[in-house]
Amino acid sequence: MTLPDQRTMMNTTGQSASLSSRVKEKFQSLFSDDRPLLVRSPGRVNLIGEHTDYNNGFVLPAAIDKAICMAVSARADKELHIVSMDLDSSYHGSIDRLERSPLHWPDYLLGVIQQIQTLGHELGGFNCVFGGDIPLGAGMSSSAALECATAFALNEVFELRLDPLTMVKLSQKAENVFVGVQCGIMDQFASMFGRRNHVIRLDCQSLEYVYFPFNTEGIRIVLLDSNVKHSLASSEYNTRRLQCEAGVRLVQPHYPKVSSLRDVTLPMLETLVAPVDALVYRRCRYVVEENARLLAGTEDLQQGDLEAFGRKMFASHEGLSRDYEVSCEELDFLVDQVKGDPGVIGARMMGGGFGGCTINLVREETIDALVERLTPLYRQAMDKELKVYIGRIENGTSLVII
Ligand code: GLA
Secondary structure (H helix, E strand, O other), X not given: OOOOOOOOOOOOOHHHHHHHHHHHHHHHHHOOOOOOEEEEEEEEEEOOOOOOHHHOOEEOEEEEEEEEEEEEEEOOOOEEEEEEOOOOEEEEEEOOEOOOOOOOOHHHHHHHHHHHHHOOOOOOOEEEXXXXXXXXXXXXXXXXXXXXXXXXXXHHHOOOOOOHHHHHHHHHHHHXXXXXXXXXXXXXXXXXXXXOOEEEEEEOOOOOEEEEEOOOOOEEEEXXXXXXXXXXXXXXXXHHHHHHXXXXXXXXXXXXXXXXXXXXXXXXXXXXXOOOOHHHHHHHHHHHHHHHHHHHHHHHHHOOOHHHHHHHHHHHHHHHHHXXXXXXXXXXXXXXXXXXXXXXXXXXXXXXXXOOEEEEEEEHHHHHHHHHHHHHHHHHHHOOOOEEEEEOEOOOOEEOOO
């Protein structure tokens, strides 16, 4: 599978171009090197296939036009000088002493450095400034974008010759090991491998992937941000992983070839899991059904049947809310309110859950009316402000030339 030419990609989104200029200017005001390497690394959306990646299943994400921009240059010593422009916060450290930081945000970069070192590569010190426009806590994977930006930038600056998949894997591992979140591979993969106007069907077992065109005339991806920060997310996320593993263990004695939920069928769950543990059964059933929905959904996309695809998004939400129980009342409310709206083709919660956004496929000419209708309804029902983002599908992590 050919990759977009990541080494020479020019940035074409005006928004990101001005972000890159701001990051570059900040870098130049702080450090003597006035020609830093600039990298853009995007957040992601996921059309369908949630909580399937760590079960060796399928996902259907895309990189978006919200990104982190990072400026980096090598230092002659071993020191790390890193600045988060948006948080107005600085970190000083050494490449030889990587410890979790009380500031928390440096951990995403330090974890990547650690993983690169674990692969046996020598790194020197560096100066770094980064900033971005990916809303934090909204489920668009700002953390994966930061990890991928770091891996990509260090790969260039220190001429490590890492291929994109290696950078994806080490970024995921950085989050698992250094940050301590047991995430799957989807977010980092989408951030690195995204392609403009395409979604990626990734098989998380074989890591084979296929790009599907998604420049659907007159339809936009609208993200409705519940404004609920997902505080439960990492503990409940890890619990879901354990419940899925428990389901696999109940099936394995009878089907020794089964190694994950990817190999499990609904009849296996009904006979071997349902009688033993009703909760684990519901969790596993959702995952098995979601994989099937995704595969059928990509056929809908190929046939241009967006209505059928949209119905699967609603069904996915139903499963995530009732069986997998990773939704919350705000997300359920937002999905309920758009059901039956002729302008909305499909909607569901997106990402890990317990807050963040719903992803909606909406007919372009109806977006304004939809937002006007939902904003006061949401405020009244949930006492929170609704935020709305219109996502454009963009290229993955790339160099920025300005
Ligand atoms: C988070 C994780 C991903 C994936 C989703 C749920 O975004 O980082 O790996 O598991 O949740 O689909």
